Amino acid sequence: MDDQNPESDSALKVNSGIDQPPSVDPKAAQHFIRKRKSLLPATEYVNGILAGNRTILSRAITLIESQRADHATIAQDIITACLPYSGKSIRIGITGVPGVGKSSFIEVLGKRLTSQGKKIAVLAIDPSSERSKGSILGDKTRMEQLSNDPGAFIRPSPAAGTLGGVARKTRETMILCEAAGFNLIFIETVGVGQSETAVHSMVDFFLLLMLAGAGDELQGIKRGIMEMADTIAITKADGENTRSADLACMDYRNALHLFPPPESGWLPKVIPVSARENRGMDTLLDLFSEYFGHVNSNGFLEKRRMEQARHWMYTTIQEKLLDGFYRNPVISRQIKEVENSVMEGRITSFQGAVNLIDEYHKAEQENKDSDKVLP
Numbered sequence: 049m050d051d052q053n054p055e056s057d058s059a060l061k062v063n064s065g066i067d068q069p070p071s072v073d074p075k076a077a078q079h080f081i082r083k084r085k086s087l088l089p090a091t092e093y094v095n096g097i098l099a100g101n102r103t104i105l106s107r108a109i110t111l112i113e114s115q116r117a118d119h120a121t122i123a124q125d126i127i128t129a130c131l132p133y134s135g136k137s138i139r140i141g142i143t144g145v146p147g148v149g150k151s152s153f154i155e156v157l158g159k160r161l162t163s164q165g166k167k168i169a170v171l172a173i174d175p176s177s178e179r180s181k182g183s184i185l186g187d188k189t190r191m192e193q194l195s196n197d198p199g200a201f202i203r204p205s206p207a208a209g210t211l212g213g214v215a216r217k218t219r220e221t222m223i224l225c226e227a228a229g230f231n232l233i234f235i236e237t238v239g240v241g242q243s244e245t246a247v248h249s250m251v252d253f254f255l256l257l258m259l260a261g262a263g264d265e266l267q268g269i270k271r272g273i274m275e276m277a278d279t280i281a282i283t284k285a286d287g288e289n290t291r292s293a294d295l296a297c298m299d300y301r302n303a304l305h306l307f308p309p310p311e312s313g314w315l316p317k318v319i320p321v322s323a324r325e326n327r328g329m330d331t332l333l334d335l336f337s338e339y340f341g342h343v344n345s346n347g348f349l350e351k352r353r354m355e356q357a358r359h360w361m362y363t364t365i366q367e368k369l370l371d372g373f374y375r376n377p378v379i380s381r382q383i384k385e386v387e388n389s390v391m392e393g394r395i396t397s398f399q400g401a402v403n404l405i406d407e408y409h410k411a412e413q414e415n416k417d418s419d420k421v422l423p
C-alpha cells in the first residue's frame with residue numbers, strides 16, 4: 049500500500065507493522081461455534097443420518113461416546129429414531145492378534161467392496177484404547193487408502209470406559225451407520241481379551257484371522273474364540289509363507305472338525321488370504337454370500353439377531369446398575385474402608401457387599417426424598 053503512496057519514502061512513512069490480534073480469540077470463537085453446532089435437535093441429526101450425511105453421522109457418534117448426561121439423552125433419541133431404519137446391513141466381526149494383518153486385510157477387502165459400489169463402515173472395539181491412546185484405527189496411517197475412499201467410513205474405538213461400555217457404544221454406532229445406508233459394517237477388535245465375545249454378540253459373521261506357523265498359545269487364541277469363528281482366514285499367505293499357510297489351513301480344518309457342530313448349521317471354513325497379493329478376497333466374498341443365503345433360509349440370522357438384542361438389554365442393565373452404584377458419592381466414600389475390613393478379615397466378603405448395597409439403596413432413597421421436598 050505504501051508503495052503507491054508518494055510519501056512512502058518520507059521520514060514520516062508509516063510501516064504496516066504486524067496485524068493486531070482480533071478482539072475475539074478465533075480459537076475460542078471456533079470452539080464456541082463447535083459447541084453451538086453440537087447442540088442440534090435430535091430430528092436434525094436423524095434427518096442428516098438418513099440422508100447419508102457423514103458429518104452429521106460423525107457428530108451423532110460423538111454424542112453416543114460423550115460422558116455428558118444431556119448428550120446421552122439426545123443420543124438415545126437419535127438411536128431410537130434410527131432403529132427402524134437399521135438392520136439391513138451385513139455385520140462382520142474381525143479379530144486377530146496385533147500384527148496378524150487386520151488393517152491391511154480390511155483395507156484390501158474394503159477397497160474391493162467399494163469398487164463394487166458397496167458402502168462400508170469400519171468400527172472398532174478396543175477397550176485398551178484409553179490407556180494406549182487408541183491402538184486400533186486411531187493411528188492415521190492404518191487403512192490410508194480406505195480412509196480416503198468416499199465409499200468407506202472409518203471410526204476408531206470409543207476411548208473411554210469399560211469393555212461393556214465401549215462395546216455398547218460401538219453397537220449403537222452400528223445402528224446409526226446402518227440407518228445412514230452402509231451395506232456392510234465391519235467391527236474390528238484385537239484378539240487378546242474378552243472383546244471378541246462382545247464383538248461376536250453384535251455381528252452376523254465372525255471372522256478370525258490367524259498366522260501360519262505360530263502356535264495357538266502364541267497367538268493368544270483360546271479354543272472358545274475358534275469355536276465362535278464362522279471362518280478362519282490364514283493371513284500373509286504369500287511368497288515363502290504360501291506353503292505354511294496352506295498347511296495351517298489343513299490343520300485348522302482338522303481341528304474344527306473336532307468341535308461340536310454349530311447351531312447355525314454352517315460348518316466353519318478355513319481359507320488362506322493375502323492382503324499383499326490380493327489373494328482369497330473373492331473366495332471370502334463368496335463365502336459371505338453362501339453363509340447369508342444359508343442363515344437367511346434356515347431362520348438362524350433372525351434368531352441370532354433377536355438373541356443379540358436380548359443379550360444387550362441384559363448387558364446394559366448390568367452396566368447401568370454397576371455404573372450408578374460405583375458413581376454414587378456415598379459408595380465412593382465408603383468402599384475403600386469396607387474393602388480393607390474384608391481384606392483384614394473383620395467382616396466377610398458377603399457382609400461387605402451387602403452393607404455397601406444397603407448404603408447405596410439408602411442414599412438413593414434419600415436423594416428421591418430430597419427431590420420431593422424441593423419446589
Ligand code: GDP
Binds near residue numbers: 147151283
Ligand atoms: P494388524 O495389527 O493386525 O492390523 O496388522 P497390520 O495390517 O498392521 O499388519 C502387520 C504387518 O504385517 C505389517 O508390517 C504388514 O505390512 C504385514 N502384512 C499385512 N498383510 C500382509 C500380507 O498379506 N502379506 C505379507 N507378507 N505381509 C503382510
